[in-house]
Amino acid sequence: MPDETLIPSALAQPRIKVPEQARAGELIVLKALLRHRMDSGHRIDDHGQAIPRLIINRFIVTFDNALLFSAIIEPSTAENPFFEFTARLMHSGTLRFVWIEDGGATTSIERTIVIT
Amino acid sequence: MPVKRLSRRRFAGLMVTAPALVRAPRTAFGAAPLRIVVIGGGAAGATTARLLAREGGDRLDITLVERDTRYTSCFQSNLYLGGYRPLSALTHDYQRLARTDGIDIVHAMATRIDRDRQAVHLADGRQLSYDRLVVSPGIDLVYDSVPGYSESAAELAPHAWQDAVQLQRLKSRLDALQNGENVVIVAPPNPYRCPPGPYERASMIARQFRRRGLTDSRVTIIDAKRSFSKQALFEAGWRRHYPDVIEWFPSDVHGGILSIDAAAGTVETDLDTFRGALLNVIPAQRAGTIAQQAALTDASGFCPIDPATMRSSVDSAISVLGDACVAGDMPKSAFAAHSQARVAAAALLRELLGRPIAPPRFGNICWSLIDDDDAIKVGGSYAPSGDRIESIGSFISQPSDASGTRASNYTESIAWYESITSDMFGNGA
Numbered sequence: 001m002p003d004e005t006l007i008p009s010a011l012a013q014p015r016i017k018v019p020e021q022a023r024a025g026e027l028i029v030l031k032a033l034l035r036h037r038m039d040s041g042h043r044i045d046d047h048g049q050a051i052p053r054l055i056i057n058r059f060i061v062t063f064d065n066a067l068l069f070s071a072i073i074e075p076s077t078a079e080n081p082f083f084e085f086t087a088r089l090m091h092s093g094t095l096r097f098v099w100i101e102d103g104g105a106t107t108s109i110e111r112t113i114v115i116t
Numbered sequence: 117m118p119v120k121r122l123s124r125r126r127f128a129g130l131m132v133t134a135p136a137l138v139r140a141p142r143t144a145f146g147a148a149p150l151r152i153v154v155i156g157g158g159a160a161g162a163t164t165a166r167l168l169a170r171e172g173g174d175r176l177d178i179t180l181v182e183r184d185t186r187y188t189s190c191f192q193s194n195l196y197l198g199g200y201r202p203l204s205a206l207t208h209d210y211q212r213l214a215r216t217d218g219i220d221i222v223h224a225m226a227t228r229i230d231r232d233r234q235a236v237h238l239a240d241g242r243q244l245s246y247d248r249l250v251v252s253p254g255i256d257l258v259y260d261s262v263p264g265y266s267e268s269a270a271e272l273a274p275h276a277w278q279d280a281v282q283l284q285r286l287k288s289r290l291d292a293l294q295n296g297e298n299v300v301i302v303a304p305p306n307p308y309r310c311p312p313g314p315y316e317r318a319s320m321i322a323r324q325f326r327r328r329g330l331t332d333s334r335v336t337i338i339d340a341k342r343s344f345s346k347q348a349l350f351e352a353g354w355r356r357h358y359p360d361v362i363e364w365f366p367s368d369v370h371g372g373i374l375s376i377d378a379a380a381g382t383v384e385t386d387l388d389t390f391r392g393a394l395l396n397v398i399p400a401q402r403a404g405t406i407a408q409q410a411a412l413t414d415a416s417g418f419c420p421i422d423p424a425t426m427r428s429s430v431d432s433a434i435s436v437l438g439d440a441c442v443a444g445d446m447p448k449s450a451f452a453a454h455s456q457a458r459v460a461a462a463a464l465l466r467e468l469l470g471r472p473i474a475p476p477r478f479g480n481i482c483w484s485l486i487d488d489d490d491a492i493k494v495g496g497s498y499a500p501s502g503d504r505i506e507s508i509g510s511f512i513s514q515p516s517d518a519s520g521t522r523a524s525n526y527t528e529s530i531a532w533y534e535s536i537t538s539d540m541f542g543n544g545a
Contacts, residue, residue: 015388017371031387033369037355046356082369 014109016097021114024090030061030069033082034099034107040075056081058100064093089115149177150468153236153246155226155406157182159191160438160453160460161252162213162540167461169218175469179220179244181236185210187541188280191450192533194313195485197287198320199327203280212542226253229410231431248464251412251419251428252437252453253404254278255309258417261400262302264375273378273395277309289394290324296332300383300392302373303339307418308401309439309448311345312494315364316484317396319350322358323487336390337364338373338383340400345447346484346494352515353486365390403440410434418442423500424476425463426456435460443478444505446498452480454536476500483529491525492517 017031034056041053053075061069069085092115098108152168154161157180165180172178187208195201214221225239235245257275259266265273276286293299299321303314318335325333343366344350354362371386376397383390402408402417412419412428419436420429423444428434437460438453446452455478465471481495496510513525 017387031371033387035360035363080369 014097014099014107016109016111018095018111018113021116022089024115025088027086027088028113029084029086030095031082031084032059032061032097033080035080036099036101038075038077038079038081042075054102056099056101058098059083060098060100062096062098063087063089065096068095089113091115149175150247151245152176152178152248152250152464153244154178154180154250154252155229155236156252156254156404156438157184157187157210157213157221157540158252158254158438158453159189159450159536159540160457161250162187163454163457163536164250164252164435164437164461165219166213166216166539166542167457168464169216171461171465171471172218172469174218176218177220178218179222180213181222181224181226181238181244182210183223183225185223186280188283189450189533189537190278190310191536192529193276193283194316194320196283197276197290197317198323198485200320200485203284203287207280208537208541210541213540216542226406229406229434231410231434234433247433248468249434250437250460251407251410251434251440252457253406253440255401255439255448256403256405256408258400258402261305262373262376262397264377265302265397265399269376269378270397273376273381273397275398276396277313277398277401286394286396290321293325293330293333293393295330297330297393298334298336298391299394299396300381300390301335301337302376302383302395302397302399303337303341303344304398304400305340307416307448308398310482311447311449312350312482312484314339314398315344315346315350316486318362318364319353319358319484319486322354322361325361326358333361335362336392337362338370338385338390339364339366340373342366342368345482346492346512349492349513349515350484350486353490353492357487357490401439403436407436407440412436414442416442420503423503423505424459425467426460427463429503435464444498445496445507446478446480446505447482449480449482450536451482451495451532452478454539455479478505481532483525483532485526485529489519489523489526491522491529493525493529 015033019028022028036056039051039054043051045051057073059071094112096110100106154165165178169178189206196203210221226236227239228237235243237243274282274286276282321335374384376383381392403413403419407419414420419440420442421436426435428436437456439448459476462473466473478498483491483493485491492513494512496507498505499508
């Protein structure tokens with residue numbers, strides 16, 4: 001994975017929802033939102049120049065370093081990509097959410113969950 | 117929006133049957149003047165009172181019941197927040213209106229409508245009996261629609277969605293913000309007064325941030341809805357004028373507002389907890405209290421009406437106008453209220469004085485300012501169809517508008533303001 005640098009956006013703080021605890025095997029809902037303009041490369045600026053493509057192209061969630069969820073994101077995706085998905089976890093551990101931007105910049109956030 | 121057309125025959129049917137539903141007035145024509153009481157001196161009520169006074173002459177005796185001696189318009193109040201208009205430009209007294217021949221103004225709170233005896237009870241103990249009543253009390257805020265919000269919390273987290281005190285409170289709090297301090301707006305569920313209002317307000321706050329050099333301050337909107345009026349135009353405008361300053365969270369993303377804490381400045385949602393130095397909480401809305409007490413409302417909290425006459429569906433001696441009524445496809449706006457007033461006044465003049473009437477038509481335009489010389493608008497025409505007011509045509513600003521079009525939209529909105537307030541309060545000195 002590339003070196004992590006903050007995505008250069010004033011509002012690039014990810015927001016995630018992870019339950020603090022759950023029962024083993026219980027269906028839990030995970031949510032993740034990243035503020036990002038998702039410039040498709042097709043938009044024109046005020047001076048008639050094309051705004052270069054700059055999107056989040058990959059979103060990955062790992063649980064104790066094992067792949068839990070992954071998405072390849074294309075230029076037609078709306079700004080501020082939001083993911084909501086479910087999982088069943090059998091033991092306590094750490095969820096890590098990673099967003100990868102064109103050019104390789106990434107931002108990530110971690111949250112531990114207690115499974116009882 | 118789907119476009120529906122009414123056949124001529126359908127219209128004729130409405131025009132013939134509507135008056136037949138109405139009880140005959142107690143006083144015969146040619147005898148003592150008929151007593152018309154109007155509750156609420158806003159865009160609907162003041163306009164109706166003046167139209168009836170002008171057309172009714174000696175045959176109508178009109179009393180306008182209005183709690184306040186001065187009116188501060190909610191419409192264009194965002195321009196005050198944005199520094200475009202002083203509060204004085206939005207404030208009107210009722211003196212010119214009081215000098216209109218044929219209108220008595222009673223500055224008192226209407227506390228109860230006795231529908232059986234056709235009388236309005238006032239807070240000072242007086243009673244006004246009526247032959248026909250016009251109810252235009254505006255909205256009531258449903259504070260507890262936002263968990264943790266209340267009338268007292270509104271002193272810390274102003275709604276500024278009605279009354280001048282709230283508006284000034286929000287303005288002074290905005291003016292006191294330091295660089296890096298953020299604003300969180302909680303936007304209401306439909307239906308509510310001024311659908312584009314929360315988003316124009318966010319624009320005006322961002323504009324003030326820029327003007328005051330608050331480059332690190334942000335506006336976050338936590339919405340009870342999944343989409344909003346003129347959304348694509350606002351979002352394009354925010355990207356252009358205020359990049360990364362305004363952040364909007366629809367309900368399906370934040371997952372629902374769990375609670376707000378006005379003192380701590382937090383809004384807790386299912387997704388995350390949002391913090392602001394200033395919270396602007398705009399709760400859900402319903403018809404003004406007196407309309408609820410008089411049982412003129414339905415399950416929606418607003419008052420169903422006959423769309424051809426604006427007469428209450430539950431009491432044919434009462435018309436309900438403006439934000440308090442169920443107006444079908446029409447938004448709750450001053451323009452809409454003013455348009456409904458014209459239809460209601462014409463229907464009353466036909467019923468009471470036998471005046472000719474044109475087929476009822478309604479109109480609306482909502483202008484919103486995003487930045488200097490960049491105002492957008494949405495509007496439509498409407499007509500009765502069955503038991504609803506339905507859209508028969510609409511228009512909306514385009515993303516490709518020339519900048520001159522956006523600038524002239526603003527000029528047009530200011531001209532409209534002068535026009536509607538003249539209709540409400542009179543032109544004379």
